[in-house]
Amino acid sequence: MPHEVYSHAYSNDWWGGDMSTENRKIIFTGPVGAGKTTAIRSISDIEIVTTDEQASDMAKARKPATTVAMDYGMIKLSENERVHLYGTPGQERFNFMWDILTEGGIGLVLLIDNSRKDPQQDLKFYTQAFKKFIEAQQLVVGITRMDTHRVPNVNDYRQWLDQLKIKAPVFEIDARKRDDVSLLIQAMLMSLAPGAEIL
Amino acid sequence: MIENSKQNNPLNVCLDDAGTHNKAILDFFFAKLGQNVFRCVDSQEKASVVLIDYDFPPARQKYEEEYQQWGKPALVLSISEVSLENAIWLAKPLTSRSLLDAAETLQKQLANSGVEPNADETAELYPPTDLGLTESNQLHPPVQTTRQRPPEIASLGAAAIPLVKKVDEDSPDLADDEPLNDTAVTVEVEKEEDKQPDLSTNLDTETHENKQTSAETKDIEPTPEISEEASKSINESRTIMLCGDKPDIAANSDLKDFYTDDSFFLSSLKDAIRLARQCQQGVLLNFPKARIYVLPEIHRVFCGINIYEDEFLDLIKSCTISEGGKMHILSTQEIHELNDMISQQASALYDMEAFVWTSTLLSAQGGLPRTLDPKKVVGLKHWPSLTRLENFPHAMPIAAQWSSTSMNAFDVAKSLNIPQRYVFSFYNATNSLGLIEQDPEKLITKKSVPRSKDAPRGLFSRLLKRLVGG
Numbered sequence: 001m002p003h004e005v006y007s008h009a010y011s012n013d014w015w016g017g018d019m020s021t022e023n024r025k026i027i028f029t030g031p032v033g034a035g036k037t038t039a040i041r042s043i044s045d046i047e048i049v050t051t052d053e054q055a056s057d058m059a060k061a062r063k064p065a066t067t068v069a070m071d072y073g074m075i076k077l078s079e080n081e082r083v084h085l086y087g088t089p090g091q092e093r094f095n096f097m098w099d100i101l102t103e104g105g106i107g108l109v110l111l112i113d114n115s116r117k118d119p120q121q122d123l124k125f126y127t128q129a130f131k132k133f134i135e136a137q138q139l140v141v142g143i144t145r146m147d148t149h150r151v152p153n154v155n156d157y158r159q160w161l162d163q164l165k166i167k168a169p170v171f172e173i174d175a176r177k178r179d180d181v182s183l184l185i186q187a188m189l190m191s192l193a194p195g196a197e198i199l
Numbered sequence: 200m201i202e203n204s205k206q207n208n209p210l211n212v213c214l215d216d217a218g219t220h221n222k223a224i225l226d227f228f229f230a231k232l233g234q235n236v237f238r239c240v241d242s243q244e245k246a247s248v249v250l251i252d253y254d255f256p257p258a259r260q261k262y263e264e265e266y267q268q269w270g271k272p273a274l275v276l277s278i279s280e281v282s283l284e285n286a287i288w289l290a291k292p293l294t295s296r297s298l299l300d301a302a303e304t305l306q307k308q309l310a311n312s313g314v315e316p317n318a319d320e321t322a323e324l325y326p327p328t329d330l331g332l333t334e335s336n337q338l339h340p341p342v343q344t345t346r347q348r349p350p351e352i353a354s355l356g357a358a359a360i361p362l363v364k365k366v367d368e369d370s371p372d373l374a375d376d377e378p379l380n381d382t383a384v385t386v387e388v389e390k391e392e393d394k395q396p397d398l399s400t401n402l403d404t405e406t407h408e409n410k411q412t413s414a415e416t417k418d419i420e421p422t423p424e425i426s427e428e429a430s431k432s433i434n435e436s437r438t439i440m441l442c443g444d445k446p447d448i449a450a451n452s453d454l455k456d457f458y459t460d461d462s463f464f465l466s467s468l469k470d471a472i473r474l475a476r477q478c479q480q481g482v483l484l485n486f487p488k489a490r491i492y493v494l495p496e497i498h499r500v501f502c503g504i505n506i507y508e509d510e511f512l513d514l515i516k517s518c519t520i521s522e523g524g525k526m527h528i529l530s531t532q533e534i535h536e537l538n539d540m541i542s543q544q545a546s547a548l549y550d551m552e553a554f555v556w557t558s559t560l561l562s563a564q565g566g567l568p569r570t571l572d573p574k575k576v577v578g579l580k581h582w583p584s585l586t587r588l589e590n591f592p593h594a595m596p597i598a599a600q601w602s603s604t605s606m607n608a609f610d611v612a613k614s615l616n617i618p619q620r621y622v623f624s625f626y627n628a629t630n631s632l633g634l635i636e637q638d639p640e641k642l643i644t645k646k647s648v649p650r651s652k653d654a655p656r657g658l659f660s661r662l663l664k665r666l667v668g669g
Contacts (some may be wrong), residue, residue, distance in 0.1 A: 022658060043666075077661045153498040154552070158581040167602070167643055169582035172550075178585045182666040183595070189580065189659045189666075190599035195615060195658045 022080060026185065027102050028071070028087040029130065030111035031122050032171065035144045036087040037071045039111060042178045044085055045075025051089075070101060098129060107138040107188040111175065112157070115145040118146030119152060119159050127164055139166065140188045142173040144181070209238040212274070212311075216243065216251040216258035221276055224293055230529070232295050232478055233518040236302045246271070247369035248305055253277040254291070272305055279580055295478035295528065342348075342419055370394050417561060440512060441557075441591050442624040443565025450574060450609040457573070459566035465558055468493075469631070471526045472551065478609040481529040483538070492529070492537055493551070500535060500554040507589070512561050546648045552632055559631040567608075578605035583629055590610075593617045597625045605639035659661050 028036040041048050049072040071087030086101045102108070110126050112119050123141070127134060143157060157170045169187040173180035190196060214222045229237050240246050249266045251258045253275045266273065273286040281288040287301045445456065467484055468491065475482040475495040484491040492501040504511050518524065529537065541548060567573060579601040585594060596615050600606075606614070612622040629635050636642050 022655075024658065024662075075662065075665060077658070077665060081658060081661065083658075083662055140365070141623055150497040150499065155498075156582045161581075162643055169585075169598070169602075171582075171584045171586040173586050183586050186595055186663055186666050187585070187599070189663055190595055191602065193656045193659050194599040194603045195596065196656050196663060 022082070025101075025105040026083060026085050026107055026109060026188070027105045028085065028109045028111065029098070029126055031113055031116060031126075033116075034111035034113040035142075036111055038175040039109070039142070039144045039173075040056045040071050040073040040085045040087050042176060042181045043075065045076045046074050048073040048085075049136075054134065059167075070097060095129060102130065102133045105133065105137060107140065107185075107192065108133055109140055109142060109184060109188065109198045111144055111173075113145050114143050114152065115149040119143075120156075123157065123160055124164065127161075127166055134168075138188050138191045139168040140184050140191070141168055141170040142175070142184050144172065144173060144175050146172045147174070208306070209236055210239050210305055211240045211245060211247040212250045213240050213243045213246040215507075216249075216252065216255070216261060217276065218252035218255045219256070221252055221291070221293065225298075226291075228295060228298060230304075232474075233298060233302070236299060247309065249273040251275060251463070252309075253281050272308060274301055274305070295480055299528075349377060364480045415531050437507075438591055440564065441560040441589065442508075442620045443563075445620050447612070447619045450607075454567075456574065457566050457619075458569050459563045461568055462515055462518070462562035463520055463524060463577065464515040465562040465631070467518070467524040468555065468558055472555070474526060478528060481534065482526050483529055483533060484524070484526045486514065486518055488517065495551075498551045500549045500551050501541060501547055501551060502554065503540070503544065505547075506549060506554060506557050510550075515558065515561050547644050550587050552584060553587050553589065555631050556583065556628045559628045560589070560591070560624055563624065563627050565624055567623050571626060571630060573608035573623060573626070575637070576605050576607050576639060577626075578602075578636045578642045579629060579634060583632060583634055588628075590623060591621060592623045594625055597622055601625075605636075605642065 005043050005189075024103075028040055030036055035050070037050055051070060070089065070153065071085075073085040073087075075083040075085065077083065077193055086105075108130055109132075110123075112122050116122060127139070130139075141157060141161070143154060154172055155169055160170055161170065169184075169191065171180070171184055171187065173184055201540070214225055217225060223236075225233075229239060242492075243249055243266060249262065249269070249271050251262045251266070251273065253259050253262070254277050262273070262275075267283075270285070272287055273283065275281045275283060275286045276289050276291055276293065278291045280290075287299050287304060295424055355557070375413070448457065464486070467486075471482045471484040471493045472495070475493040479495055481495070482493045484493065489502060489504050494501065502511075504514055579598060582598050582602060583594075585598065588594075593615065597611060600611055600615055608622045608626050609619065612619040615622075628637065
């Protein structure tokens, strides 16, 4: 099978890959406290790299520390195949990072915290912010904290996505559970390549 | 099938002064749940009860200038509390429960006064000239009944269900959360683990609603030899229970072997859910072996029988039209009883979609109801939330395939090279959840820009293998 190098721009870049290494990126985004760092930790083969700082603004109300640059984890498929997992900072003032992080990504995992004041607005905001990327790649939506906040329900999110003319799997997840995060990413991959076999 | 033990004489009401929005709601209510309780008449004179929207100035003016003097009892709709003589305040938005409760109060009141609530001559019993308020008040003592405005946080009828044990009323567990949105329902499902801030500890919070067999949970690690074998065996038998073991058939052959009769249990369940959603009230579905509570506002179903055990299949198979299947909106007392039951058995509270999904699969076991044609091209509107539904082989590839391309069930099985029974099971279960679009033209197509490269299927396949545990 010919080697597929998705983006030369980062195939030999700062994480130390070389030209013979196939690197892919999956991006995790969503509001502060939605579980991005936790989700990456659940699925990563390596100890994740975080850039948490003590929260100093509104994020402080939700958690003591928050991601300010990015989170990084990795799934290592072989010596030459790696899937890099990037978590965007949740706070909007770091949104200049988002375009940089999504460059060359294969899909977007949007985590929405169902306990927040207006999850529909969050969904709108992030799908709008990543509009181009979503159109080019694949979005999957994971709803967190549904165990304690049952409303809105998954069906509400489906309707909201319909209104936004976006087609994407929506799953209720617990970011702490590897199985949940894994299913979300599986849905992303299978949406990108329906019928893909599990080798 | 709605149980209606209180078939009193209906109350005559006129909706002319109810306002357009309320009229639409009430028309709907009168046509269904309220059909034995209320009857529409074409003028307030003929009504036994004056019904007005007190927030609508012309209606309010009419009431104050004219109707009030008739001495008829009144149902006063308003968003803020209204305290009027001989009137019952109904808070907007209206709920079926508050309407039924109000009707019950009025019927008692009219019965005590010897008035037939549905008699057309009712107006004559309350002629404007006849009414001195004093006399009228003797007939109808000041009611002063008010209904509390239902909390915007949805409640299950008159009494809110805390749903499982109240944690500690003095210390709400919301300290680290932003205020809830207006319509949010907080369900403090009792899972102590969820309250632990340490997000790094995981995998131990799964309740049995979260699918599958307990052997699959990661915190249980029996000896590998036994667990692998036992787990495999359990999974295989469960898969057969869910999807059957019928062999494939040719698309042009007789499908009668794949068609199953509608399960009475499933059709009753769907009716109960429909009713519960329409009236946004909890509904009790009564079978001899089990009582099933449908709770639409929190999207849950309470069932004392574990749906992942054989006993639940027995329940489904044993339900017949002659034995139960009656349903009704929960009374206040039943809500309190339910609350107690939930406190004692929180694990019996299932996600509604998970409950319908598993019930559908067990009812059909790989077959299809006659309403579904496997040769018809259909599309998947939305993915089912597979993290919270009972899994069976190939569910995810089927979802991906059907979501990307509209096709018939036979072609899905063929394109994925998988047994048809899994596709039929998926088709049936997703259809029960309302996720199938029979008219593919109506499906939303993804706005997309051409990808610079095709998906790297080899890498995806290897990544999938890793994710599924290979």
